[in-house]
Amino acid sequence: xxxxxxxxxxxxxxxxxxxxxxxxxxxxxxxxxxxxxxxxxxxxxxxxxxxxxxxxxxxxxxxxxxxxxxxxxxxxxxxxxxxxxxxxxxxxxxxxxxxxxxxxxxxxxxxxxxxxxxxxxxxxxxxxxxxxxxxxxxxxxxxxxxxxxxxxxxxxxxxxxxxxxxxxxxxxxxxxxxxxxxxxxxxxxxxxxxxxxxxxxxxxxxxxxxxxxxxxxxxxxxxxxxxxxxxxxxx
Numbered sequence: 209x210x211x212x213x214x215x216x217x218x219x220x221x222x223x224x225x226x227x228x229x230x231x232x233x234x235x236x237x238x239x240x241x242x243x244x245x246x247x248x249x250x251x252x253x254x255x256x257x258x259x260x261x262x263x264x265x266x267x268x269x270x271x272x273x274x275x276x277x278x279x280x281x282x283x284x285x286x287x288x289x290x291x292x293x294x295x296x297x298x299x300x301x302x303x304x305x306x307x308x309x310x311x312x313x314x315x316x317x318x319x320x321x322x323x324x325x326x327x328x329x330x331x332x333x334x335x336x337x338x339x340x341x342x343x344x345x346x347x348x349x350x351x352x353x354x355x356x357x358x359x360x361x362x363x364x365x366x367x368x369x370x371x372x373x374x375x376x377x378x379x380x381x382x383x384x385x386x387x388x389x390x391x392x393x394x395x396x397x398x399x400x401x402x403x404x405x406x407x408x409x410x411x412x413x414x415x416x417x418x419x420x421x422x423x424x425x426x427x428x429x430x431x432x433x434x435x436x437x438x439x440x441x442x443x
Contacts, residue, residue, distance in 0.1 A: 215433055219426030226422050230415040237297040237408035238289075242401065248290040248298035255306040255394055256284070264309045268292075275301050277308035279323060284309055296401065296408030303395050304413060307387030318382045329376045332369035340366035340434060347437075357440045367434045374431045377424040384420050388413040 246254070252266045264282045268291040269275075275287050284305045290298045311319045343363025351358040392410055395401045401409055 215429045234297045238295050240296040240408045248302035252302040277305045296405045300409040300412040303391035307390035332372045336369035374427040377427045
């Protein structure tokens with residue numbers, strides 16, 4: 209299991225570094241006040257209107273970095289630090305979440321695929337660690353001269369579950385990048401932000417996207433490890 213802990217450690221370190229950089233970027237661009245004086249809520253509502261979306265509500269939710277779009281009840285949920293703030297960071301987050309609402313309206317294929325996978329991913333993520341541990345234990349317990357790899361059936365099920373969650377992280381990438389691209393294009397084309405403010409918006413969303421990339425690569429690394437165990441590697 210040494211290799212697994214090394215992978216986990218490296219993934220956590222890289223994730224922490226990227227998250228720290230993202231936090232510092234948002235803190236920096238939170239000081240870049242918008243010339244138009246619009247709040248995150250007002251920007252979100254304007255982007256929705258400009259895209260012909262009238263059935264999505266913009267609401268405030270507690271916490272930090274809790275911003276998200278809920279396709280079930282059609283709400284753009286903005287954290288307290290974004291909802292009322294009037295800066296480049298708030299504009300970036302508000303427009304990004306509205307980008308998901310636009311994806312929902314136009315039937316963006318990758319968003320639809322991700323939504324369909326959610327129930328399966330929820331089950332897999334809740335059970336896979338238990339299944340993997342049970343699979344490893346069973347594999348070692350049933351090894352023999354005739355069957356040096358032991359019984360790998362349960363482990364294979366666990367690896368399949370992990371593969372589903374890894375696939376989900378990679379499907380999430382184009383969804384998040386596309387939402388950011390829609391946000392940046394709208395902010396720029398409508399003149400909602402100035403050219404100087406746009407630099408902050410783009411930089412903020414770029415670093416936000418990297419957190420998803422790191423998560424996907426970390427998940428892939430872990431999947432490859434469990435796959436190697438399934439194929440008979442001893443460590």
